[in-house]
């Protein structure tokens with residue numbers, strides 16, 4: 001049986017669930033990690049297992065893409081999962097520690113690998129993602145600057161304004177005046 005939470009994890013490719021359970025697809029006879037980027041199956045065709053061994057015993061083959069039997073993901077794929085996680089959670093508090101926990105790595109390894117693959121640190125990527133979203137909200141909504149900061153995970157208005165200025169060289173108000 002599958003819970004609604006599990007189904008949401010499959011649909012959202014949520015890496016926070018990886019390693020805790022697996023899902024198999026009756027039509028393809030393949031099983032995957034929750035974060036697998038393959039197209040989600042119809043819910044009616046999906047079945048969950050607590051362990052990879054159980055899925056294999058039930059006659060399912062491991063997915064070549066997400067390698068649910070434990071072969072380590074290449075760095076690029078792992079960092080793609082991390083970036084994806086950031087893209088979906090930038091509005092909440094995202095410490096390196098939290099990120100590492102959610103993506104099944106250590107903070108040190110995550111920081112180093114992210115920088116190697118993307119050329120910037122996870123913290124910088126989070127900041128850029130937040131400010132990019134703030135730009136969208138500034139030019140497309142009437143929300144106050146403070147409200148927009150809060151919506152992109154920067155609840156402290158002066159911190160938000162300072163960071164915006166650091167990245168774009170202009171204040172949120174000036175950016176809005178020029179882009180609406």
Ligand SMILES: [Zn+2]
Nearest residue numbers: 032036063066
């Ligand atoms: Zn897969």
